[in-house]
Structure formats: C-alpha cells, structure tokens
Amino acid sequence: xxxxxxxxxxxxxSSGKTTIVEALQARRDVFFYVVANDLFxxxxxxxxxxxxxxxxxxxxxxxxxxxxxxxSDMGKNVLIxxxxxxxxxxxxxxxxxxxxxxxxxxxxxxxxxxxxxxxQRNIERGDRFESQSEEQAELMSxxxxxSLRVDTSxxxxxxxxxxxxxxxxx
Numbered sequence: 001x002x003x004x005x006x007x008x009x010x011x012x013x014s015s016g017k018t019t020i021v022e023a024l025q026a027r028r029d030v031f032f033y034v035v036a037n038d039l040f041x042x043x044x045x046x047x048x049x050x051x052x053x054x055x056x057x058x059x060x061x062x063x064x065x066x067x068x069x070x071x072s073d074m075g076k077n078v079l080i081x082x083x084x085x086x087x088x089x090x091x092x093x094x095x096x097x098x099x100x101x102x103x104x105x106x107x108x109x110x111x112x113x114x115x116x117x118x119x120q121r122n123i124e125r126g127d128r129f130e131s132q133s134e135e136q137a138e139l140m141s142x143x144x145x146x147s148l149r150v151d152t153s154x155x156x157x158x159x160x161x162x163x164x165x166x167x168x169x170x
Contacts, residue, residue, distance in 0.1 A: 011111030
C-alpha cells in the first residue's frame with residue numbers, strides 16, 4: 001500500500017496554521033486527516049497539565065507523531081498542526097520527529113508571519129498571551145529542513161492552501 005503524505009505545518013501560535021488546515025480541509029481535490037497539538041493536549045487531564053505541563057504535553061506530542069505515521073502507513077494523507085520547540089522535556093524534538101518519520105513521506109511547511117502581526121492576532125483572539133508567539137519563536141527548533149514556506153501576512157489561508165496542494169499534489 002502506498003503511504004499517505006504527511007505535511008507538518010510548523011509555526012508559532014497565531015501564525016495561521018489552523019486557518020490553513022481549515023482551508024485545506026474545505027478543498028474537494030485532496031483529503032487530509034488532521035492531528036494537532038491542541039487536540040492531543042485535550043487527551044491529558046487538566047490536573048496533570050497543571051501539575052507538569054511540559055512533561056505531559058511532550059509525551060502526547062510524540063504520541064501524535066506516531067498517530068500521524070500510522071495514518072500515513074494506512075495510505076491516508078495527514079496534516080500535523082504543530083510547533084517544533086526545543087524544551088528540555090522533549091529535546092531533541094526535531095530529531096525525535098525525524099526518527100519517528102524516517103520511513104514516512106514527511107514534508108515540513110514553514111507557516112510564517114511576522115511576530116508583530118502574530119502579537120496583534122493574539123490580542124484579537126483573546127485566548128493567547130500577547131507575547132506567546134515571541135516566546136515560542138525563541139524556543140523553536142533550529143535548522144529545520146523546510147520544503148515550503150508560506151507567509152500568512154501576504155497570502156490568505158486559501159492562497160497558502162493552494163501553494164501547498166500545488167507543491168505536494170500538483
């Protein structure tokens with residue numbers, strides 16, 4: 001069986017990852033299953049996250065990668081909506097992802113947006129800390145091998161989705 005493509009949309013909070021995921025899922029020409037940090041975080045009881053947030057989040061993130069790999073192995077295309085951060089609890093995060101996906105068709109898409117625009121989006125959303133994007137940018141893994149960069153400050157989510165589909169399915 002041919003493996004499904006795994007596309008990891010990597011970017012800081014409010015960069016536009018989830019909006020691009022929604023635009024991709026609205027398309028009729030390609031179908032994706034989605035795994036996301038936020039969805040997998042909900043699998044952990046709130047009391048555990050309050051006790052040791054990064055310990056439990058790190059564990060569930062690695063489980064998310066294995067889940068994406070399983071879907072791919074079953075011939076399904078998968079979007080990972082996440083962020084590759086290098087916290088002590090998950091370091092070396094990027095290398096762990098690459099090891100899990102070593103025999104899988106993984107491509108990492110950089111979802112870029114200037115931090116001042118992310119800050120404004122965080123304020124408008126009201127469910128993020130104002131400086132959360134900057135804090136995540138400081139923790140983001142370095143030297144990631146991106147195969148595509150989309151910029152949500154100059155392109156709509158639909159335009160970014162079109163760039164992604166054209167690159168990987170065109």
